[in-house]
Amino acid sequence: MSKYVSYEQAGVNIDANDEMVERIQSSLASTFGPRVIALPGGFAGLFRLDYDEKLFKKNYKNPVLVACTDGVGSKVQLAAKARKFDTVGIDLVAMSVNDMLVIGAEPLFFLDYVALHKLEPALVAELVKGIAAGCRMADCALIGGETAEMPDTYRKGDFDLAGFAVGVVERDKTITGKKVRPGDVILGLRSSGLHSNGYTLARNICFKQARLKMNDVLDELDGTTVGETLLTPTRIYVQPIVKLLTKYKVKRVVHAMAHITGGGLVGNIPRILPKDCNAVLKKSSWPRPKIFPFLQKAGPVEEDEMFRVFNMGIGYVLIVAADFADSIGRNLQRWGEKVNRIGTVTAGSGKVVLKN
Amino acid sequence: MSKYVSYEQAGVNIDANDEMVERIQSSLASTFGPRVIALPGGFAGLFRLDYDEKLFKKNYKNPVLVACTDGVGSKVQLAAKARKFDTVGIDLVAMSVNDMLVIGAEPLFFLDYVALHKLEPALVAELVKGIAAGCRMADCALIGGETAEMPDTYRKGDFDLAGFAVGVVERDKTITGKKVRPGDVILGLRSSGLHSNGYTLARNICFKQARLKMNDVLDELDGTTVGETLLTPTRIYVQPIVKLLTKYKVKRVVHAMAHITGGGLVGNIPRILPKDCNAVLKKSSWPRPKIFPFLQKAGPVEEDEMFRVFNMGIGYVLIVAADFADSIGRNLQRWGEKVNRIGTVTAGSGKVVLKN
The missing domain is CATH 3.90.650.10 (PurM-like C-terminal domain)
Known part of the structure; x- marks a missing residue:
């Protein structure tokens, strides 16, 4: 629990959990930029808005935060059936960050929720590996997540994923479709x-x-x-x-x-x-x-x-x-x-x- | 799809969905403050950081965004068993916002992910009513959500919830436990x-x-x-x-x-x-x-x-x-x-x- 930003878990056995945390650590770290603030054992993920830094100041005078959430629907069932867990995390990131782009926003950070029948460290590690890969493609930081073991809700081998992305857009650059006209x-x-x-x-x-x-x-x-x-x-x-x-x-x-x-x-x-x-x-x-x-x-x-x-x-x-x-x-x-x-x-x- | 900020859905039947959207609209609106930007039919939820406004400027010179995600674990099973859906949303908000407080952050906005066997508009409306009630208690805006109908993952009557909260803390006011000392x-x-x-x-x-x-x-x-x-x-x-x-x-x-x-x-x-x-x-x-x-x-x-x-x-x-x-x-x-x-x-x- 001490080397990543905030990856919590519910009702899981301690050994499996420690193993999982170890496995996902490097995945999480692979997505961190200088704006992520490490908080050992923390209750939350922290992301600086970088008022001080020239680049950011120049880009955003009146920033609006843009938030999206989505799952990957029944593609998770397919991944479970194929026992292939390393790419469905890319889908998870894609679903939220592509939605955010539509407004003109650029993604800043991402959090995931993984719920499953029983905590299998290798499985969660594969899922998070995919999520981290997606975050690198989307230039956003994976600053937190939750893994929930819920044997009564999910059948053996089954799982579900939800993703949350936050981005930023300059207020008067928000793209809403108002400018669309015949001939476009x-x-x-x-x-x-x-x-x-x-x-x-x-x-x-x-x-x-x-x-x-x-x-x-x-x-x-x-x-x-x-x-x-x-x-x-x-x-x-x-x-x-x-x-x-x-x-x-x-x-x-x-x-x-x-x-x-x-x-x-x-x-x-x-x-x-x-x-x-x-x-x-x-x-x-x-x-x-x-x-x-x-x-x-x-x-x-x-x-x-x-x-x-x-x-x-x-x-x-x-x-x-x-x-x-x-x-x-x-x-x-x-x-x-x-x-x-x-x-x-x-x-x-x-x-x-x-x-x- | 036109009167709320961004409440999307996956694989649901259109009539049930329209009914659901109508039912949850007022719940969402009940949480909106002046910093929420309405975006009809939008792909994302928008939240201003209000650099222009005096109050906000005064409070945050170097804001850090704080993000948390959590579910409510097997309390959802209990709610499903009792067919009582109007308060488990309060639990969902509580789990994330109370975590964020620990850093010294104040919540800004919240998004939810609801996954269930089959879309029952009345059920989703009750869940969102609870989530909105929690958001009002936490002074945060419910700016988006996702409802996923996944008949192959969730059994009849079962569902799961995930929540995602974003807040803000002034960078040098972050509370990390470093100042704790004997005698406290x-x-x-x-x-x-x-x-x-x-x-x-x-x-x-x-x-x-x-x-x-x-x-x-x-x-x-x-x-x-x-x-x-x-x-x-x-x-x-x-x-x-x-x-x-x-x-x-x-x-x-x-x-x-x-x-x-x-x-x-x-x-x-x-x-x-x-x-x-x-x-x-x-x-x-x-x-x-x-x-x-x-x-x-x-x-x-x-x-x-x-x-x-x-x-x-x-x-x-x-x-x-x-x-x-x-x-x-x-x-x-x-x-x-x-x-x-x-x-x-x-x-x-x-x-x-x-x-x-």
């Missing part, structure tokens, strides 16, 4: 696969309908196993988006952004669209990762339903001033994203229109 | 009962050993039902402690504090005790709520084990300069706490010594 261009950043949504349906199709096994290797999925494909971690868009917002912070050409989670493109884009605009998307304008046509056929699932449940290959959307669409796309590509111009904004009624 | 007085604030720890043991004793029912009325518990006694919400110590720290902010006579959770007095006080000091507690110096002797006898449970698992009547501990112990105690009592002088600090080795 919609850019899509490619997803890495299903991300963390639609797993109840995907598991049903793969394991009940198609009776596949976790280790089945499928030609339709480029020779990877079902488990590998389904457990591919959610892409974290923090680094390119924060760079982009810094680069265009004077011009303000990013009018709105959306993280494509449950509800897909048709469910999430309306959350940031003015009521008098539509988003017209051309479905053929980006390639679909093979898992989507595979699920669609194996279900079978109707095309509309696919678009309501899954991200269909686009994990994050930007609505930008038309004149800057090309340069924004080029920059994002240079920073490692696969970018497609997937549609435009028209006059309308706050809806997403899908065209072939 | 230990004050205990009375708990409201079991709070949120030891429920695996308490449930075992009540329902398996003693074969009680939730509605059994017991003379030993002053004629209340077993359910009422066990579900008494955790006391939230925010308001008196924040007042106290404000009152003594120049004199700095509060040397350390501890929130008494899992591990009891003997497990939590060492977390803030210097390695060359002991905390000597006189067990007869405060009255024990009747639930403790009841459990001890019904188990039976050894006295030492009782002290390792339960708070035994003291929910929060302050270690203060001896000269100020009386005036601090009087002030806390005036602000509604029941306070006892429960011990003193001696030279030692970082341990708690229990005396009769």
